[in-house]
Amino acid sequence: MPSFLTIALALATAYLSTFIYSFLRNLLAARKSGFPLLLIPWDQNHLLWMVLCVPLRPHLQKWLPKPLWDRLALSIYGFEFHEGTRPFEQYLHGQKSYMHVGMGKSEFWTSDPEIAFEVLRRPRDFQQHPIADLFIARFGHNVLTTNGDRWARQRRIIAGVINERVSKAVFAESVAQTEGLVAAVFKAASGTRESVETMGMFDMMKKVAIHVLSGATMGSTVPFNESNEDELEPGFRLTYNESVKTVINAFAGPIILPKWFMKSYPSFLPGRQMMQSLGYAMDDFPAHMKSMLAQERQRTAASKLGQARSNIMSQLLQASEASGAGEGLSQEEMLGNLF
Template sequence: MALLLLSSISLAFLLSQCFSLYRSYQNARTLGLPIVISPVDPRNILWQLVRPRIQPLLRLLPNNLIQFAIISNPTWSFWDKAAVHQRLGPALVLVCPGINHIWVADPDAVTTILTNRKEFPKPNLYNILNVFGRNVDTVNGEEWTRHRKLTASCFNERISSHVWDESLRQAEAMLSHWLTAEKGRVRDMVDDTRIVTLHVLSAAGFGVRQDFGGGVRKVPEGHTMSFRDSLMLILFHLAMVLTFSFNLNLMLSRFMPKRIQRVGTAVKEFRQYMDEMLDNERQAMTTKQGASKPNLINTLIRESDEAKADANKNTSLFRLTDDEIKGNIFIFNLAGHDTTANTLAYAISLLAIHSEYQTWLAEELDHVLDPEKAADYESTYPRLKRCQAIMYETLRLYGPVTYIPRDASANEVLPLSTHAPQHPPIPPRSLITLNLHAIHTSPAAWGPDPLAFRPTRWIIPPSSPPTLASPRSVFDAETPLVPPAGSFIPWSVGPRVCPGMKFAQVEFAAVMSAVFARCRVAPSLAGAVAGEVLGGERLEEARRLLRGCVEDSGFEAVTLAMRRPEDVVLQFEER
């Protein structure tokens, strides 16, 4: 009897899924786009657990189902680049039970969608980032306007100058650590870039300067876990944190598995760190010295408190609650360090593989930097065009955000250039996903070598060489490339462009200039003798292994990162 009941329930569930899939298919047909059928929504938690174990079997599917096997992988847009879109077109529909995923890789459509934030708002799946409070990255409508108004003032030229100075200080300490390693052989480069970006954020974001050798890695008095460890555990287990967000004590219960208890401790510790940041900053702002420090958190507090004190304003619309301030602090930590740290790690690894671009970068650094005096932000940063080119090329190929999801308001039309204005509206229960990696590696935008790491593509050389009548150097005469609209969007575009874009650009330029003005880097082999200079076939083997680490990337937290950072072995030497 029990077996019959179970069979009946299973059959009913299967029939309901089939009917839901059929209804999604009928809705998708109205769009007139290529269709890929999927028996399961790739976001399904159970599917995400099962898929890695059956992935080899998926590759054996017949050709008409192989597209599902590709797109069912959460990292498919990074692995596939623009290949699926080149076969099927600039947009396609993944038809699943209960929902249609519309994947878009059309630059014009992407620009239109991101520019019209009200017609194409952020979907509810961003709520996973509301762990500590609602924030500028997750909200929509008028609530977003309030958050944006109060957070935008955090990112200004005073902050940029502070970011530059602190990035140089941290980078020089990191480089000294690398060069004093045994014969310059470094195994923890990826982790060190995380420490640098966390320390820069700590100083420029929260007014607390840290030393590279300790800082966020240390457990301060009153805590049981370091700031770094608590943040990393939360980022790597966001789904778990969201699942138990209704009851932290349940996570900490002794009846829970040790792993869940440890993540619960991380949440508790991180909340305590944020409470301490708010308390310390409010106390510091009462003094002249504290009020003069440029950082993100005191700007948030000041803007919010001033709005709260203004009796002529509706405070619920113009201020941020403490929970909302904490939510924005968490987003600043996520977007302000994890993305930049990964970009630095990829860039250093790529330069180790492609040593010719180290020479290319060093030529600019030797021209711009004066060894007799410190590099100041105002006169140095704008001239580091090749440095920025390396950042852009790294982001183009290994951008931390591989796609951007969007909902559609009722009766909105998918703004594809290939569609007629009278095209049917986007059907209900559809999620639009902008495929950034496909856009960033499209031959139409990036030429015949879109998969090649070639930073020089971002620099337009001067039309004529310098002369006595026009003595500007070739470096100052170089012009940065402005790519076609919608073809390069690592920070998004439109009103919801990442507010920390300049923060990241300045930090990257400062760290890279400090490192490559003094040294060169080459790949090493795990079994090599420290300090051994590799050549010939052994150097090619080391490059091949390092390239394998770079390509073996996926979503280790919420952004793209190398899966085996411990296998990245580099050799640093002064030049």
């Protein structure tokens, strides 16, 4: 009778062989494309890696040998913002496109504007990857996660909403928030009125971004130097602004985790408070949006002219309702596109 160790080794071997098989299958398929290949024998789509790769990035960069890190970095979510054109220059000798061959899904990367234009011109031939749902469709499907006729219907509505009126509202909100940021920096500084130094600019810019998104998208304007949070409404654990901040801060990784895991995250592990807040935000954020949508519908109905305001939510509601039966956005699609 085989021992426990033998069984464990057999199971481990069988599990690891699936990765080797995937890598070889991807390699054979990628060769048929005719594009240069960049081999990275790692499963960039593994759930555990997707959750941990972003927070582990600075540690892996510090611990791993440079040749190993240079390749592994290209399997980390959002690597293009950190690495730029390095993979094209380092591995492809200036060529503009390559196939990423790993143990997960094969990926095609390009910096060629002509190829990028052709891809965007043919949305029915180049479908959205299902993995996008994990990050972008947590609160509903939207124009970035759908394909075919559903995508065309949503894009038609969204394209009509992003107009000069909305752009003007975004610009005005950005100016107001930036003026608040400058005033806050100079008020807290002890230097001259001509120049100051601050170590909190990154957090301040994040605050500006969140406030601009809230004001221009949902019509929930919050002054930059506002010290008091919104009053907590009955039935909620977080205010609207708190839930927005929590969701955005977790967008790079933890947001893909199931809500039951967030809420039952062990208290003895690091990050307990963040995971608990995220679990609350995953419930409260869509609930806040539904409440604000209902209020906006009532405001528009009560208006004599039924005129929409300049924020994206109001414009989106008006455009959706004007699309006719079966052509507008569902509640789920409305929430997804606002997110």
